Amino acid sequence: MTSVLRPHAEDQFADELTILAKTDDRPRPPGWRLSPWAVTTYVLGDGGQITPKYIGPRRIVEVAVATLATDRALLLLGVPGTAKTWLSEHLAAAISGDSTLLVQGTAGTAEEAVRYGWNYARLLSEGPSRGALTPSPVMRAMAEGRLARVEELTRMPSDVQDALITLLSEKTLPIAELGEEVQAAKGFNVIATANDRDRGVNDLSSALRRRFNTVVLPVPASTEEEVGIVARRVAQLGRALELPETVTGMEEIRRVVTVFRELRAGVTSDGRTKVKSPSGTLSTAEAISVVTNGIVLAAHFGDGVLRPADVAGGIVGAVVQDPVSDRVVWQEYLETVVRDRDDWRDFYRACRDAG
Known part of the structure; x- marks a missing residue:
């Protein structure tokens, strides 16, 4: 087999x-x-x-x-x-x-x-x-x-x-x-x-x-639960695809999951800021795909460490399904939510460049 x-x-x-x-x-x-x-x-x-x-x-x-x-x-x-x-x-x-x-x-x-x-x-x-x-x-x-x-x-x-x-x-x-x-x-x-x-x-x-x-079947109840699902499934796919060894950053997985959950829910995780939702589903399966693609980029075109630049393109592609309406939603979320998070600056720059 x-x-x-x-x-x-x-x-x-x-x-x-x-x-x-x-x-x-x-x-x-x-x-x-x-x-x-x-x-x-x-x-x-x-x-x-x-x-x-x-x-x-x-x-x-x-x-x-x-x-x-x-x-x-x-x-x-x-x-x-x-x-x-x-x-x-x-x-x-x-x-x-x-x-x-x-x-x-x-x-x-x-x-x-x-x-x-x-x-x-x-x-x-x-x-x-x-x-x-x-x-x-x-x-x-x-x-x-x-x-x-x-x-x-x-x-x-x-x-x-x-x-x-x-x-x-x-x-x-x-x-x-x-x-x-x-x-x-x-x-x-x-x-x-x-x-x-x-x-x-x-x-x-x-x-x-x-x-x-x-x-x-519900969507994962919490961010921690969804992060665990994504990390486990990504590891299984990596073994099945025989991908080169990489350092899978849980921080990047958490960011991908957080972005997807906030855009799905129409509100940030702290409940303070309302955001518009795009036309796509942004499911857990899509988060797994984004992270897996990022790992391939890190392994073959990077230093073997999963970084914001490796997942940024996949996130933009998953969110912007409609090139007109979804792009507006994504730019607004990027500038009003992501940019203001101090520990997300590298992620913000990578997403801005990818967009």
Whole structure:
């Protein structure tokens, strides 16, 4: 797996899953590889051999795991960058040992992605048959008793969304052409994700919403929590990308996180100054990207120490999505907030130069 840029969660953390499986003596739902308690431990970590994959309220993870042990599907809802996809992947890895049964929702997603399609060469030569049928990831999950993942559910057309209703309520997928059906094996369920900002794109019908238990993933509650998430994820990416050794300055990570949080909230961290918010989301995921890019700059074009100049360009690029309105917001924030902070002078000059 050393040649793989991004191993699946079940491969990357196989050792941790093995440790938990050997010591897990709690009741396991049918078809699960770990008990709900062990799945939650895998996701949140135990302070020792099991590293945290998601940083957030424990109760949120417990509710999500408990939902998957029932006959209701799980919908992870939140603004972009709140680790919905990341959490769904790790839940599938811990419960089913397979996070690859994935349907990516887009405006062009067809019903075959949820139900099944056909190998038309075989369909023409031998007619409708099991051999000519191409199962979707959801159909495979039903037959094998695993979890299927549906990303960006609200971006899928409404008629494709509604194809999930029978699957989730009856736990059966009819194959009308063959006069057969696939019944879900124990262990089958669905994890879907959707963004808060996508409301109105293709809203879920009330019938489909009733099949899901919705869990809202919040943004990190505090600056310290978000700094910890960014630092941990940046370190993981650095190892995966085999980046040269650098001195990762926590001060620069804290500045990036502080800028993003203040612009998101529309007020400075001390609550004294209101600021305008740009059009972008400025999520934790984007902060991770900015810092990772800065580390690459420091390693290959600097002295190996993460400095303000290494992150300034990434911050400006993340904030200024609209070249007109966002640039005004950024310049105002830079001149009224950043410039007045005595210990941010190097950061101010670097951002001004980058802009």
